[in-house]
Amino acid sequence: MIRSSSLFSSHSSFVDFSSHVFVLQTSSLSAAVCRELLRVVDLRRYGRDQGSSVYFPQTVLNGDDLYDVTLTDGHCRLCVTLDPGLNRLVERNVLHAGSTLSNATFVPAITAQHPSCPGAASAEMDSYRLESVDVREEAPSVEDHDGVGWFDVDHDSLPWFGSSEPAGPLVPLRANRSVFLPLWNNVDPSGEEWREAPPTEEEEGREEEEEGQRPAVTVSELRDSFLSGQRGVARGAVQHRLIVRIIDKSHLMYYGRTDRNCECPYKAVLEVCDRTGSVCAVLWNSVCVSWYRCLKPGDVISLRRYRVKQHYQAERDDIEISVNSRNPAAQISVLPESSVSPEYLPPAPTYSFYNSQELLDRPPGAVCDVIGLLTLSGRPERMRSKDGRGAELLEYRWLRLEDGTSSQPIMVKLFSTSQPKTHLHLHPLSVVVCTRLKLLRAADQTFLANTTNTQVYCTGLGHHSEMSYRKLPPVRRFLRWLRSQDDRQVLSRALIGGFFTYPPPPVSLETYMKDRRGVPGFLRGAELQRELEGLSYRERRTFCIQATVTMVTYRRRGQEDRSLFWTDRASSLSPSPPLSSSSSTSSFSPTSPSSAVGQLTPRPVTSGRSRKRKRLLQLETPRKRCPWFTVPTEQNQDTVILFEASMEFLENSNADEDDDDDDYTFATAPLFLTPPPVAEETLPMRYDHARRDEQAVAVVMGGRAEPGRFDSALEDYYTLRLRALSDGVSVDVVFLPSSPSPPPLLPHANTWTSILSHGAFSSDKPPPSPADLIAMADQLTNRRLVCVLEACHLGGATTELILSRAFRLPN
Structure with missing residues (x-):
């Protein structure tokens, strides 16, 4: 359970959704606590405006975003605004559609929307702010709601709580905006208000579709008239009909600001042309909502009631056409090519294809x-x-x-x-x-x-x-x-999802440092931890630290309780384990070299490499050629002493047999410092054409693949524990030398130093087996490395941290 910060210390009121009863004390400062479990049905984002701070007088606004949340208890719905102090729960994808909430605390609040706005709550309607809440990590069971199937409810059919039912589509509650933003970017349209089909004839005025239609003015004539200062073009709305073809279409541009009020702060730029030239046509505000999705490059359109203006980015001798919903309200129509007179049909778009x-x-x-x-x-x-x-x-x-x-x-x-x-x-x-x-x-x-x-x-x-x-x-x-x-x-x-980096980092420290010119330098371990905690959902960043490797673990997906690993006896462990959770792929702890104890430790001897290989082959499984051991389900540090006492029985006391000839031996130890398993989102999936829609939904923003649901293209992976040279903080990172989508591979010696600097195994020889690679891990002892880390927050408590390169520092 994740507990949000509460802004009020006492709650003497309650809200009971199931009976549609809302009880408040007469005090205006009373807050209502819902004792029922609630589910998040929908989560909507929008930009605040000049008046938004009025609605949150006791909090400091965090960022430019506000969120409205639709909640249900299985019996009715309620739309509330998230207190800005809780925004981080959304930004880290802790609170999302489908989340289960408990101990939700609400405060009555007024709405920013004008009562005449469809979908706005009036002063008589119930409007609330969600002030604090517990986000439960587990889903509610059927028993939580008296036998009602929590996930089987048709939420759209549920009534609204009290008098909060909107008169039309939902609109932002605490800003005077007419549309919502998408959750994860400012570019995509969001909501059903964005039309896919052109407005009806009654809305836009009838456009005749008879054959042989002709424009009343051309692009060239508009440009000449404006630049020559003719009054009708320079100062007023142009009524003359313009027939043009869309050559290029920009993405949507959101220009909302917290210090300005605009109901629909969007614009989009169309490059249009006729036979006399090309010009930019700018769609403003609600015109974008009505027309942006309806128009595409190649369409022939008719424009009336537009304004000609100086092009805002070009030289003084160019123009742009402003297409707005008022002053005046522009008229747009999409024309069939067959309806335009051939001599006035605009030229087709041109393309520059390169293989x-x-x-x-x-x-x-x-x-x-x-x-x-x-x-x-x-x-x-x-x-x-x-x-x-x-x-x-x-x-x-x-x-x-x-x-x-x-x-x-x-x-x-x-x-x-x-x-x-x-x-x-x-x-x-x-x-x-x-x-x-x-x-x-x-x-x-x-x-x-x-x-x-x-x-x-x-x-x-x-x-x-x-x-x-x-x-x-x-x-x-x-x-x-x-x-x-x-x-x-x-x-x-064919692959979908998973970790991927491009272009790949260079394979030498000198080239890498040259490429980083002007970029901040290395982070201390504690600084890296703070940077990771500041990441938002699916935010990707690259960091550098100087470190040594104190532990190498080899694992297979889905069998993380069975591993092969090596540790540096002198510095790998500390009395306090790395700070991590079972769902996190990065963890930290301060370490002290003097207190480190090896768990799976190489033991040097004097001779007999052939018998060493024989010993390893005896330990390998026939299918994957890698030794395994099982980590106890209950990890108890008290078993370490008994484990060490039992080691004598695992060693061969006969000096003439294998043991004296083994460079290294591998054994089982309680892994109370086991790195967390790799995140499901880190490993790319093999594309399954029959389940392509399921896979696409699993990898989108907000999606999450169920463990083992799809075949992974990568089963084996390595985890390295790094100890920062600056402050001794340890961090676990994933290393994928056999990635199915590697950068261009180069030949090298397949030593640990060369594998880490190339980020992959050599291209001209078979890769070393996991057993051999672990056996060679003593090459990393006391090696000072420049480590390039790729970080991506995957939501909740999970942060992916991939080691893409590690370069040996010169002495």
Whole structure:
């Protein structure tokens, strides 16, 4: 159970949802405590405005976001606002849809919405703020609600509590906004208000669809008239009809600010053209809600009642068209191409498709279109914005596309493109087209990333049949290659989700330090711990520490109670174990070299390497060639002494037999300092075409794969315990030298030093077996390393910490 901070010390009132009774003391400071278990039905985010601070006079607003939560006890629903002091529960994905709550404390609050707004609660309606709550880690049982099936209830059919039923769709309670933001980014549309079909004729005015339609003005005439200062164009609304084709479409841009009031602070930019030229048309505010999802590149549209303005980013001799919902209310229509007079039909969009071979020769910054077969669909992650608004988190995922023209796949770092439905359907084995990407180079690797106008199209949604690019020669060549591919071979390398990093870090310390020029230096162990605690859900960051390795553990997924490991007897353990939980993949503790005791310790002898190998083979399981031992279910430090006493019986006292010839022996010890198992989200899944929708939902933001539900592409993994040289803090990190989606591999010696610096096994020889690798772990004793760590918060108490590189420090 996770307890939130309470802002009130006494609660003398209660709320009983099941009987629809809400009892308050007459004191205005009374708070109501719900003794029933509650479930979170929905969670909605929005940006606060100038008046939001009025509704939270006793708290300091945390960040720009507010959250409204819809709760149920299985009998009715209630929509409340989360106190800003509890925002961190949402930002770390502790509180989410489906969460079970107890001891929820509510305070009456007024709403920010005008009573005339559909969906707003009036002064007579019940409106509350959720002030404190316990988030339960386990789901409620049927018995919790008198036999009512908690998860079988149709929540949409439940009545609203008291008089809180809204007159229309829900709107934000504590800010004068008309739409909600998506939970995890500011780019995607969120909610049913965003239309997928154009408004009806009655809403927008009837647009004749007879053949031979003609524009009343052209782009060139608008530009000339505005720049020459003609009054009708320069100062007023333009009534003349403009017929243009959409060439490019930007993602949605949210410009809401806490110091300004705007009900729908969105804009989107369309690049449109006719036969005389091109111009930017900017959709503002509620026009975005009505039209953004309805319009796509290639559409021919008619515009009336717009304004011509100076282009806000271009030189003085260019214009833009402002399309707003008022002053004046613009009129937009999508026209069939057949209805436009041929001499006025705008030209079709152009594309610049490049295959994987051609991309190698393109300069950085070039804008490209690509088509490929998707063989890796990474999990969505987030990173901090670098455009000056550092608080914003940008959502992205990695795609690997193949087109058969080179051995190098097309790597795409795909950020949100305001196409959430399309991104959800980015399954492996889909044919994906990404337009208007920008080519980038880093660490001698080429990859593509978004521009403002990037759009994504994939099979399964009917995209390709609607787009004009399907007839282009590069697309036809790709399709010929695609038809020659074998399903089974592609499926064998198709992956979804899991940890992935690109471009890979360099393999030498000198190159890595050169690439880090201008980036803050190494963290102390305690500083790393604070940074990890500050991560938000799915936020990805890279950190560096200087450390030594004090423990290496080899494990297999699903069998973490059986392991093989090595420890440095001198410095690996301390009286206080690492701070961790069973669900966390990173843990910390201060250690002291003088107090360390080895658990699975190499014991040097003088000769007999051949007999050492014989000894290891006797310990290995026939199927996986790796020795195992079982960790006791109840880990008790009191068994250490008895365990050491029993070691004599495991050793061979005959000096002429194997023991004297063994460099190392491996034994079983109680693992009271066992690193936590790897998180389910860390290991990529093998793509299962029959269950593709389930897999897609499991890896999306807020999704979570059930343990063992899907086949993992990686069964074996290693955990290294690092001790920071700066302050002795220990941290457990996952190391994946046999990742199924490795960076370009290079030959090396397969020693621990070379494996860590390359992040993978050598490409020119078989990898060492786990037993051999553990046997070689004494190479790490007292080695000072620069460790590159990739951190990603996976929600709740789970933080993924991957060791991507470790370079040996010179003496």
